[in-house]
Amino acid sequence: MSPMSGHVSSDRLGDAARHGGVDVLREAESRHVAGCDRCRHLYAGYRLTDRLLAASWRDVKLLPAAVARPSRLGALADFVRGLDARSLAPALAAIGIVALIGAALAVPRLIPVPPPASTHSPIASVTTSPSASAPAVSTVSPYGSGQPPQSPGAQASGPGGPGSSSAPGTTPAPTAAGSPGKTTLAVTKVGGTPIAWSPDGAHLLMWGPGSGHTLQIRDAAGHLIGTATADAAAWVSSSTIAIATHSPIASPSASPSGPAHHGKGGPGPSSGVTVGGETVSIIGLSGHKVATLPGSYAFGGGLAGGMIVGSGTGEFTIASQGGGGPYGWSFVLWNGSVSAVQDGLPIAFSQDGHSLAVLHPSSVSGGAVTGWLEIMAVPSMNTVSSFTHSILRVGSGSLGSPYGFDAAFSPGGGYLLASGTLVNLSNGSTVTTGKGGWLPDGTLVTASNAGLLRWQGTHSSLDSRFPGMGTVETSRHGELIYFYGDSRPPLLLDTNGSLDALALPGVRSIGALLISPNGRAIAFDGRATDGSSITAVAALP
Amino acid sequence: MGVRDRFDADYNKFFSDLTRLCRALGAGASAEDIAQDAILHAREHQHQLRDESKLEPWLRRIAARRTFEHLRRQKRRESEETVVAFLPSDPSLSIDVSAAITRLPERERVAVVLVYALGYEQEEAAAVMNVTRGTVATLLHRARRHLAEGLVGYALERDLP
Numbered sequence: 001m002s003p004m005s006g007h008v009s010s011d012r013l014g015d016a017a018r019h020g021g022v023d024v025l026r027e028a029e030s031r032h033v034a035g036c037d038r039c040r041h042l043y044a045g046y047r048l049t050d051r052l053l054a055a056s057w058r059d060v061k062l063l064p065a066a067v068a069r070p071s072r073l074g075a076l077a078d079f080v081r082g083l084d085a086r087s088l089a090p091a092l093a094a095i096g097i098v099a100l101i102g103a104a105l106a107v108p109r110l111i112p113v114p115p116p117a118s119t120h121s122p123i124a125s126v127t128t129s130p131s132a133s134a135p136a137v138s139t140v141s142p143y144g145s146g147q148p149p150q151s152p153g154a155q156a157s158g159p160g161g162p163g164s165s166s167a168p169g170t171t172p173a174p175t176a177a178g179s180p181g182k183t184t185l186a187v188t189k190v191g192g193t194p195i196a197w198s199p200d201g202a203h204l205l206m207w208g209p210g211s212g213h214t215l216q217i218r219d220a221a222g223h224l225i226g227t228a229t230a231d232a233a234a235w236v237s238s239s240t241i242a243i244a245t246h247s248p249i250a251s252p253s254a255s256p257s258g259p260a261h262h263g264k265g266g267p268g269p270s271s272g273v274t275v276g277g278e279t280v281s282i283i284g285l286s287g288h289k290v291a292t293l294p295g296s297y298a299f300g301g302g303l304a305g306g307m308i309v310g311s312g313t314g315e316f317t318i319a320s321q322g323g324g325g326p327y328g329w330s331f332v333l334w335n336g337s338v339s340a341v342q343d344g345l346p347i348a349f350s351q352d353g354h355s356l357a358v359l360h361p362s363s364v365s366g367g368a369v370t371g372w373l374e375i376m377a378v379p380s381m382n383t384v385s386s387f388t389h390s391i392l393r394v395g396s397g398s399l400g401s402p403y404g405f406d407a408a409f410s411p412g413g414g415y416l417l418a419s420g421t422l423v424n425l426s427n428g429s430t431v432t433t434g435k436g437g438w439l440p441d442g443t444l445v446t447a448s449n450a451g452l453l454r455w456q457g458t459h460s461s462l463d464s465r466f467p468g469m470g471t472v473e474t475s476r477h478g479e480l481i482y483f484y485g486d487s488r489p490p491l492l493l494d495t496n497g498s499l500d501a502l503a504l505p506g507v508r509s510i511g512a513l514l515i516s517p518n519g520r521a522i523a524f525d526g527r528a529t530d531g532s533s534i535t536a537v538a539a540l541p
Numbered sequence: 542m543g544v545r546d547r548f549d550a551d552y553n554k555f556f557s558d559l560t561r562l563c564r565a566l567g568a569g570a571s572a573e574d575i576a577q578d579a580i581l582h583a584r585e586h587q588h589q590l591r592d593e594s595k596l597e598p599w600l601r602r603i604a605a606r607r608t609f610e611h612l613r614r615q616k617r618r619e620s621e622e623t624v625v626a627f628l629p630s631d632p633s634l635s636i637d638v639s640a641a642i643t644r645l646p647e648r649e650r651v652a653v654v655l656v657y658a659l660g661y662e663q664e665e666a667a668a669v670m671n672v673t674r675g676t677v678a679t680l681l682h683r684a685r686r687h688l689a690e691g692l693v694g695y696a697l698e699r700d701l702p
Contacts, residue, residue, distance in 0.1 A: 010686055017689075046691035052638055052688070057565070057658035146629070169579035267673050363662075370660055393660035 008032055008039045017046035054368045056395045056406060056419065056435065067253065101503055150424050180465070180491060180499035185538040187504050188222035192535060194514050194523040196404070199312035200238035201475075201518030203285060204537065215243060220521045222537040226287035231278060234310030234404070239285055242308050242316045242334070244278040279317050293318070293338060305398065306369075306405050309346045315354030315378060317346040329361055335379045336383070342381055345369060347394050348407040349415070353475070354378055355413050359394060368395040369405070373416070375425055387428035395419045406435070411476075420446070424453070431458045437474030444482060447472045452482055465499055466491055471513070479519035480539070483510045492540065495519070500541065507534060515540075547596060550583045555580055558597070559604040562669070565627045565654045566608040575611055579604035598668040605669045627658060641691045649684035652677050 008029045016025050025033065033039045080176040192206040194212075201220065208214030208227070215233050217226035230243035277296030281289050297307070297320040310316040315335040322329065331346050333339040333356070344358035347369070356378050361371035374386040395406045407418040416423045422431045422444065433455055436446030444455040445463075452466035466472075466482040473481050481502075483490035486509050489501040504510075506529055513524040521539050528534040548555070559576035568575050583590075583600050590599050628639040642650060648670070655666035656677070663681075667674045 010689070014685060014689065042689060045691070045693040045695075046685070048638065048692045048695065049685055049688040052629050052641070052652070052692075053657045053685075055639075057627055057654075058630045279629045368657070368660075432561065 007036060010042060013039060013043045015051055017043055043176065053178065054396050058081070058324060058435075065516070066273055117242075152193060169541045180501045182489075182503055183492075183500045183541050184503040184505065185540070187506060187536045187538045189534060189536045190216075190222045190224075190523075192216055193525065194535065194537075195233065196235060197514060197516040197521075197523070198235050198238045199517055201516030201520055202238065204514075204516075204523050205233060205235065205241065206523075206535075215241075215287075217287060218537070220516065220537065220539070226283075226285050228283050228287040232306075232308045234308040236282060236310045236313050236316050236334075237312065237314050240290060241283050241285075242280060242310055242318075243283055244280050244308055244318070246278055278307070293334065295338075306345075306347070309349065310403070311326065311347075311349035311353035311378070315349065315353055317356065319345050331358075333379060333381060339381055342376070344374060345371070346406040347418070348409060349378070350409040350413040351411055352413065355384065357407060357409065357416055357418075359392065360388075362391065368419075370394075373418075373428070375416075385425060385428070387423070390423070390428045390430060392418055392421060392423065392430070407436060410438050410444070411440055415444075417444065431486070436472050437480075439474055440476060440478045445472050445474060447482070465493075473513055473515045475515045475519035476517040477519035479515060481513060481515050481522065483513055483524075485509060485511065495541075502540075504536075504538065507536070543593075546579065547593075548587075552580065554599070555584060555600055559600060559608055561659060562601055562604055562655075565609045565658045566605060566651065567612055567626060568608045571611055572608075575607050576604055582607075598665070601665075601669045602671065627654060629658070638692060638695055641688055645684050645687055649680045651686065652680035653684045656681060 008025065012025065012029060013033070026337045033043060035348050190206065191209040193209075195205045196205060197204055203225075204218045204220065204222075206216040206218060208216050210288055213229055213231060214227045215230045216224055218224050219230075224379065228241075228243055229245055231246055232244040234242050277298055279292060279296055283291045284290050297318055307319045308316055309319075315333060317331045317333050319329055319331040329345040330341050330343050342358070344360045346356055346358050348357045349355070350357075356376045358374045358376055359369050359371040360374060363370045370391060372386070372388045372390060373392050375384040376382065377384050396404065405418075407416060409416055414425055416435065417436065417438070418424055420433060420435045422433045424430070431446065434446040434448050434453065436444060436453075438444060446453045446455065446460070447470050448460075448462075450462055450469070451462035451468055451471045452463040452472055454463055468484065468488075470482045470484045473483075478495040480493040481490050482493075489503055490510060490513065492500045492502055494500070507524075508527045508529045508531070510524050510526040512526075513522055515522050519540065521537055523535075523537045525533065525535040556573075557575055559579055560572045563572035563579075579600060583596075583603055590596060613630045626640070626643050628636075628642050630639060638690045642653065645653065651670060652666055655661045655669060656663060661669070663674045663677045670677065
């Protein structure tokens with residue numbers, strides 16, 4: 001701790017936030033942080049910063065007032081920072097107080113408040129007929145078809161794995177003409193942050209409000225049906241969830257026997273030291289424990305949410321940060337039993353669960369990982385392909401961030417879309433496409449500043465029915481939702497090709513949205529009409 | 542393959558890479574124009590490139606310089622129209638938090654954008670900024686501290702752990 005201030009230094013708090021929590025601090029420092037508001041809040045600031053830096057980046061429209069200009073006070077603070085802080089401590093404190101007061105008075109509010117929905121209806125300008133004005137959409141997808149659109153609730157079952165994606169697919173044919181219809185949805189508010197829909201779309205996994213360690217399991221209508229305490233979670237199947245819970249003290253003598261996995265060179269059961277770690281269990285929909293896996297796992301690198309990756313078809317992986325350097329990651333696969341330890345960090349299963357994308361990180365920043373890509377067969381864990389020459393950066397998931405990774409196989413398994421980069425898994429070539437999602441026939445749709453793009457090979461065409469910068473989400477069943485960060489209503493394109501503007505009563509804007517795999521419901525967060533934060537679910541027509 | 546051939550063969554790649562860079566640095570809708578200009582300028586002045594293996598870093602430096610010039614010109618004609626900033630977008634966080642990036646000192650913001658938004662290695666970011674890798678590391682360290690200090694209020698308000 002700093003002998004001058006008596007507080008834990010900012011750098012130490014930053015290190016703790018980056019490397020797994022206050023547990024990495026010395027005992028005296030931990031005690032101090034627990035009882036000191038200043039240090040606790042600064043630590044929280046670091047955690048928030050790392051979460052922010054790991055998020056996906058995009059163009060955001062702000063009012064000029066939202067972009068603070070370097071103030072004279074700021075310049076003064078910069079100047080003073082360069083001087084001997086110890087000798088100037090009292091002056092620094094005084095300047096700091098003055099700067100804070102000045103900033104509070106002078107810094108304008110950052111949020112560009114969009115006008116109320118009733119006075120702004122840009123969607124009304126979307127008057128083009130989908131059939132007349134939409135660009136010609138090829139009926140053959142270069143990415144291959146996984147399966148025809150499924151009936152709601154069906155599991156993905158198409159052919160998967162790289163190299164098996166040559167079957168042509170058809171994009172959902174738009175049939176509606178004229179302006180989009182308008183459908184008002186019944187919105188049910190729920191507290192917390194949505195993480196993921198179950199593979200069958202019947203349930204939603206959420207982090208509860210507050211500390212973020214309470215896991216909620218809700219049905220599609222938003223009713224709470226189960227809870228658990230967890231640091232990470234992922235759907236294993238439509239009725240089971242893998243969770244990790246922190247074990248503050250897991251002494252070797254207390255460690256369960258079996259294939260304990262501590263990562264390469266990590267403190268294993270025979271190391272003779274007391275270690276902390278995560279215990280991984282499988283729970284049912286009500287939150288009851290079904291099984292506990294042997295061993296404990298070392299989460300770290302700000303990737304807690306991505307440490308468990310579920311296939312939705314009965315398998316999941318558990319990653320662990322080992323002692324083989326800062327990026328020494330390894331993992332095990334569970335598919336009824338625990339596999340041997342493998343190198344790398346899993347980021348996504350293919351839709352049929354037969355392939356696993358694994359990154360071999362060269363750097364980890366908060367929730368984002370940069371490294372080369374390997375595709376492994378499940379459950380054999382044999383290498384299908386590896387692309388050591390191609391470096392990929394994968395950020396955290398689109399919602400429930402920083403939980404999970406922003407990566408998804410094409411339905412046929414021949415391509416991987418990772419944080420806006422499309423990887424051809426037959427040769428490792430990449431194309432920057434922007435973020436988006438897959439339709440069941442293998443069509444890739446992404447969002448751009450100009451609107452929705454449909455991709456054919458390395459070429460994209462603009463779908464003029466979805467104008468302007470937005471975000472696109474797709475369901476495995478084939479629905480597509482394009483939404484904006486302002487008061488414009490989200491647009492829903494269903495599997496019949498009809499376009500609807502969705503009115504969400506009480507909702508001013510959507511920040512992020514998840515559509516259920518069966519296309520029957522959405523979960524979203526954003527701003528309510530009164531300006532407060534809102535998280536809600538709504539059934540789709 | 543000569544430099545001129547590389548310009549032609551890899552035009553799409555260069556254009557995509559530079560557009561992304563310009564957008565990340567704040568060029569907004571002008572990113573594509575600036576990227577295009579940068580490539581044309583480099584093609585015309587290829588004789589100035591001493592080491593052909595450094596073509597990409599050279600292109601990035603040109604594009605970055607032009608973006609900063611563009612932003613300076615734009616600043617002189619400030620209007621009340623919306624401005625476009627390249628920001629992290631975490632749906633579970635308010636835009637107030639994302640906008641904290643814009644309050645960083647210029648050089649810190651650029652270093653953060655290059656490394657975190659574009660995934661550049663620190664050496665690559667250093668080449669774009671025409672500084673040493675150590676300087677980039679220092680800027681990133683300071684930026685993280687500034688952001689953490691700036692976000693204390695938000696963390697406190699939300700009672701984040």
